[in-house]
Amino acid sequence: MRTGRSSIVPLLTPATAWFGLFFALPIAAMLVVSFWVVANYQLVPTFTLTNYTKLAQPLYLSIIVRTFAIATIVTILAALVGYPVAYYLARRLKRLRVFVLTLIVLPLWTSYLVRSFAWMLVLGTSGAFNWFLQGIGVTDQPVRWFLYTEFAVIIALVHIYLPFFILPVFAVLDKLDDRLLEASSDLGASPWTSFWTVTLPLSRPGISTGCLLVFIPAAGSYVSPELLGGPSVLMIGSVIAQQFGLVFEYAFGSALALTLMTGILIVALGLLRIGKVQGLK
């Protein structure tokens, strides 16, 4: 059966319209606005690059670098913690796997706002960490650097986005054909060698998807750095919110948002490339 090209067009129309209205149009608007200026809280159409040159100022540059550095660290930590969990779940656990999977997904049912607040309670000077450390006598003064530091932001973001790494890796490892590992062992590979030569390369698509799903929201995160990082750990999401909501610098805000998007896009394309395994259909 051959489907004519013309018959597909009406079927695609709703999707195209949706995409155009809620995605392409706003971005195009932001792109245009990012070259305008704001005077007296009013957008003034013009064409200037000042919004972009402003980004090169040390203040904003350091925020951009910090944002991508934190997102990268969060992604790497999520991968290091998440991969073994996904592996154990997919390759070792048999009867309890649905139960454990549910436990992993369960936190997603609560708001990430709540989860961020929870970390404040855990990391604060009178929080669980300090209570424990003082209890066993490691310190007698509460540790102050737990909260309102990069450490707090990173640990919370890893916790919040970890399920997004575990699930795609689990899906890939669950589908991995046992016979490939048997063949590897039959040909003389130790379990460790089999892991490095067969399991890990074949889980690359899942790892790449997982990294993508962690990196993107981590780079754009706003609530967690606001609550746990405080004013010293400013990330780009907070700055964008300030520009739109506090100082009404829509033009500069648009430039910031587009810069964040472009940065994420470059990382995403890189990750997708890494996730492509030659020979896999």
Place this chain on the structure above:
Amino acid sequence: MTILAGKIEPMGTMTAEHSLIEIDRVRKSFGAHTAIDNVSLALGEGHFVTLLGPSGCGKTTLLRMIGGLETPNSGSIRIAGTPVESFSPIDRPTRMVFQSYALFPHMTVEKNVAYGLQRRRIPDAEIKAKVAAQLDVVGLSEKAKSYPSELSGGQQQRVALARALVTKPRVLLLDEPLAALDLKLRQRMQAELKSLQRSAAITFVYVTHDQHEALGLSDRVVVMEKGRVAQRGTPAEIYHRPANRYVAEFVGDISILDGTVRTIEDGGARIETPAGMFVASGPTVRSGDKVHAIIRPESVRVAVASGDGANTLRATVESATFRGADMLVEFRGPADVRIQTSISSTAPEAAAIIPGHTITLELPATALWLIPAERNSNASESSP
């Protein structure tokens, strides 16, 4: 009355002196399911041995135990005289070819074939030369840089063979390697496998549920049933001299005459059946034994003239099915005895095969084979 089962000696016992693989009282169960029930078996060096049976008979489990992918619950497996249960696969002289090939999808053909050599700390240059030579043997030199997903089923099969053979195993274990191929390709690969086995002079242990494959490829066939060995022997022995009804029916069509042994003569046993007296050959039987006399369709002689010679019966044509090269004809004889024959579709007798006609059939004494009547029908009489 005596117990019938167990009296019949296994045919074609393999000689133990030259056996490469010795399986001794091996048991294996998965939970409550017994996959292998006390199997002892000796497989000869350089033979093409087939483990034949329906799915669930334990043939694959037995193969995997030889290859070290499963561990027996009890019993021992020796290869070339050495017990191998505790050996990891790299120390075993066996290599496995998996049912769906299990090629590494992210590696090129070349890398797949090199995989086993790389695990053996062989210099790169030597690996390269060996891989190239092995790919040449299976005729895939131009595909060295291709990925498995770019190959046809037959080519993937050859890569799987090359990957195993390049490590120079003494025993190649093949788990239904042709099951995924279509008929034409399967037949071609059968011929290739056979010639590969001859030229490489290694022992093949081949698992299949396809009796044609088993009979056509093997030097020895081991027929398995519910985790036990039902019979082992050459393909001809298995086919013409089956030990029991299960084996007889698994490897081909049979017609059965139920009877009782009356006298033992030089030419065979004289048996009394509802369709008359017949002389049949068979293993040790005693007069009075209840037996099945079985015959393969192609062994039945169709004589148009009404003879009244020995081992003949008059039978009516029930149905005839044209199958191209031959015709499958169902006859009904005296006392509702059913006889199936196949005759060449070009034979002169073929013209006489008209449903409803009565014809004389001869069941030659050499082709009429005795097997014990099913045990359950004699169970009540078998008490000491």
